Every structure is written in structure tokens, then in C-alpha cells.
Amino acid sequence: MNIRPPTLSQVAARAGVSVKTASRALNGEPYVSRATGRRVREAADELGYRLNGLARELRTGGTSALVGLISGDLANPFYSAVASGVERELRRHGLLLVTVNNDEDAQLERSLAEALLERRVRALLIVPSGDGVIGGHDVPLVFLDRPPVDHAADSVLIDNAGGARSAAQHLLAGGHRRIALVADLLRTASQRARIDGFAAAMRAAGNPEWEPYLRTDVHDAATAERVVGELLAGPEPPTALFTTNNRLTTGALRALRGRARPPALVGFDDFELADVVGVTVVAHDMTELGRAAARLAYERIGGHTGPPRTVVIPTTLIARGSGERPARP
Amino acid sequence: MNIRPPTLSQVAARAGVSVKTASRALNGEPYVSRATGRRVREAADELGYRLNGLARELRTGGTSALVGLISGDLANPFYSAVASGVERELRRHGLLLVTVNNDEDAQLERSLAEALLERRVRALLIVPSGDGVIGGHDVPLVFLDRPPVDHAADSVLIDNAGGARSAAQHLLAGGHRRIALVADLLRTASQRARIDGFAAAMRAAGNPEWEPYLRTDVHDAATAERVVGELLAGPEPPTALFTTNNRLTTGALRALRGRARPPALVGFDDFELADVVGVTVVAHDMTELGRAAARLAYERIGGHTGPPRTVVIPTTLIARGSGERPARP
DNA sequence: TTGAAAGCGCTAACAG
């Protein structure tokens, strides 16, 4: 366990050749005679030799085969879907994914970025926890889901405003006026965009009646459950609900469970079993979000220069029943 | 973008000291005068210097701060919960998690393990895709969810047999006799253990009537949906269903949707919204599974020797309605 | 087709 693994020079010695020849043989370079190549490979096998990627990378340019992803907890299906897409795309190019959880803390995020950069990751993908500034580096940076503050950089965003607008319009079309909006932390740009999109649609439809039912900075399912319960317990409860991410939709569903006449519900983010539960959602391809980000990063790694690019992932409203419940007067 | 980042010796030169002094200053070692320390740090800031972890690690022992996790797709909530637990625990110790997806392919798994070992990960955590042998290394190995074949190693397992037995007993207690068992790939030991536990309980209860309703190697939700549909369409349909993982439970729920008199259902693995949908499950703490594995790995990294250990994560049956539907004659 | 020497960026060991 604690003995050092065999080195190339040990292999070379055993095969009776120089280190360089051993190196050539094991890397499949040309100009190695068949016999020598075989001898080296045998020696390597006997010793259980494995290349030392650290040394190689140090020598060949000081950068690793690693790409870092900083996001929220992988236990959240949104982040894990993104990570899955990123990993898939990276693997195609022989790159490895290092995932770290920022715990939604901007300061931790910065120090994690620092740790990853010390490890000489080839690129850094970030789902920013808030408005932490990370720029000023020589490593390609790609922002996911939320645009970078303060400086331009490649990013992949969801059509947040458009998606929220479609949800709003869908509910308006169902005859709803008193529509509650339950949103997550205002400090994330994606949440603000969703709220703005919703508000814009309401304004366009000349409906101000939703305003008393706006609840923001609701950050977990339990709080969402409570908030929705309170909204419905009021004297003039909303006839419809729009929740701005999967966690909040989950909480709302818990609050609605068992109610005789539940309000209409549309949630941002699709989720497993939404079809079974019959929840109308604003869906978007989270895995593709990750893939697109990895692609942008890979192009930069490959030397692409040019102005920052932004990819926007479209949204689709999927009607499954909950969003089509009629307004009651 | 392509200029080499500044090195320690550049910092040293700028600060007018030797490399070693610069190294000491930046690593917070003792025996550096205040003034020198300040000068070095200033020089580093001006140059935008960042330590090169690759070089450091090569020098200090040839191993990185990385731990590898090889598992199925992170898009599956089981794997992402595990990864979340692993990452949390590793982060406490300043270790970084590299996640790779084996695509359920034993050969890919081996080559990924090889790639990670070349990067000199400090430990390797594996949720084996099947019966691929990975042993024979000098790096700590921990197996998750499925025991290693062929050689002893640390592992963290779920009480598969016990959980399946409790599901079986629960359904038997509800008066069911014709109980369908829908299981995933037989080549994974965890699936076999679940089937065995179920079968043992049936045998103990003297009930052979489930046997015609055994379906195995059902690997995705769509297939599960179809299989369950077929089971229920038969002349003498089962009155209850046991699905052996979250994907299959999802499929079963889709098949059951809208049925007037659905059979009872118990699923292995808890999942988001199981409470909302009212699904009785055999639950277990997947995040803790990951944490425990990371802990075992960390102890080995720290030099712990001794025989392989096995941690078993207990299961709990959570009754939520679907598993309590009575048997109809 | 092969090898010797140099050095990637850092730290350990030993002087001063």
C-alpha cells in the first residue's frame, strides 16, 4: 500500500533499454523495433506499471485532463441532470469531470474555484450560487443557468423569462386572475428573470391581481409547502399557482395533497413522475444545458478565441392537467 | 490564454528572494520574516500567481487530492444521491471528487478505472456495473451497493435481502398471494439479493403463487411500464406488485395510472414525491451510503490497514397507501 | 531505431 508504484525508469531498466525508449514503446510512438517494444511491454506488465499522469501533465504543459463543475448539491435533480450532460460530453474528449458542491455559498464557491484552478483544470463550469465574481483567469470559464456578473464570458442559459411568460399566459387563458407566484432566492438572476417574465405577461394582460400573492426567497420544499398552505388559507385565496423551480413545485404538491378543490398549478422545471402526478410544467432539457456548456468549454480548450457566446435553451409548456384546472370565481 | 501562468521562481525573482523562501511564504510555513512574507505575497498578487498543484503533488509523493467515483448515470437519482454524499464527506478533508459514468458497461468501467488510476487518484469508489473485476491495485478501493467479485475489499451495501423480505411480508400480511416481482438486470448482485430475499419470504410463508409473475432483466422505466401492463392484462392478474428499484417503480406507476382498481404496489428505493403519489417503499439512506463509502476510503488513505470492512445500510418500509391496498379474490 | 541530458514547477534536505 505504501510502497511507491513502479516508475518508467524501472521498466526501462528491466527491459534493458533507456527511459526514452520505454516511453516511446508504451506510448505507441513510431521508431521502436518490434522486439524492443515487446520487451518493454512485458517488463511493464511484470512490474504492474501504470503511467503517472501527474508527471506527464506537468511535463507537457502544466495542465491536467480535468474540467471542474461547481454547482449546487447533486441531490437536486436539476444539478445532477446538468452534471450528467457535462460528463457525457467531456468523456467523448477524454476529459474527466470534477464536481464540487458550492452549498449555495458564494465564498465557498470562490475558494473551491481556487482549489480547482490550483489543480490546473482545463476549464471551469459554474452554476453560480449568487453574484460571486469569479473572473480574471486564464482558464476558460462557462457559466450555466445564470449569467456571469461583471464580465462577459461564455454562458448557457434557460429561456427563463420566456418560460415564465408562457406559464403566465397559460393560466390567464384558463381564466385565472388571482395567481400566486412562489419563487426562490431573489439573488439568483434566473429567479429574477422568471419573476420578470411572469410579471410582464400579467402587465400585458392588464392583470394586477396577482401582486398580493407574490412570495419570494422561498428556498426549500418545506417552506414552499408552508407558504402555499398559508396562501390558500387566506380570505381570498389564489385560484392558481406558479412555482419557479422543481423544489418549490414539490412543496406545493405536498400542500395541495388531499385538497378537494386544489388551485391550478404550473411549475418551472420538469421532473420525474410529473406525468404520473399530472403536473403542468415549463420543461427544458437540463442535460442538454450541461452538454452545451461542455461543448463551449471544449472549444475554448481547443484554442477557440472570439467574443463570449451565449446559448439559450428553449422551454416548452407541457400541459398535464394541473395547469388546466379552471378558475373558480 | 496561451501564455504560461507565472511560476514560483518568477515570484521569487520579483520579490528578490529564493524560490524556497517564496515557497515557504506562500505556504504559510514558519521561519519567514514578516517583511519578506509580505514582499513575496505582493509579488505573487501582482503576477496573478497560483500554486501549481500538479508540480506540488508530483514532488510530495506522486498522488493527487482526487478521489474517483465510478457509477451509473448521475441522471439516476440513486447515483446522484450517492455522489452527493461522497462529495460532502470528501470535501471535509480537502479531497476532490471525480465522477465518471460507466454507462453500465463493464469494459468501459475498467478503462475508466485505469484512466483514474493514471491520474493518481487517492482512492477509487465503485458502484460496479456488473461482475467486472477491478482489483489488484495499490490504491484503496471501496465498493458501493454491490460487493466486489473475486476479492475482498471494503464495501458499503444496502440490506437488500432484508428490505425485499420486509416488502414481501408486508404484502403477504395484506392478504396477497399472487404477487408479481419486477426486477432489473440479474447480473447485478444487488438485484439478485432482492429477488432472493423476496423468494425466501414467500417460501417461509408457504406461498408459491408468485412464481408465474416473476419478471427479470427489466432495465428501464418504459420496459417496466410495458411489463406491468402485460401482467395486469393476463387472465389471472397479480393482486400486488413489488418493483426492485426506483426506475421500475416509476414505470409501474405509469402503467397503473388511471386504473380503477390498481394492484397493491411496493417499490424498492424511496424517491421524491413518493409521499405525494402515496407509494409504499423500502427506503434507505442513499446519501449516507455515499458518505460511509467516502469515510472508509478516507481511513485507508490515512493508512488504516486491516481486513476489509462491510457497512450495511438498513432499510425501512414506509407505508404510504399503495402497498396497503387489499387483495381481491 | 535508440539514448543522454535537460527541465516542467515544486518541495525536502541540508546548509548557512
Next chain:
DNA sequence: CTGTTAGCGCTTTCAA
């Protein structure tokens, strides 16, 4: 308190 020398394991010259 600070500096010098050596070398981690590999690849890149350049020469044989």
C-alpha cells in the same frame, strides 16, 4: 530566518 542543491516521473530536445 534564508538559500542551494537535488529530484519527483515524465517528455522534449538533440545527438548517435
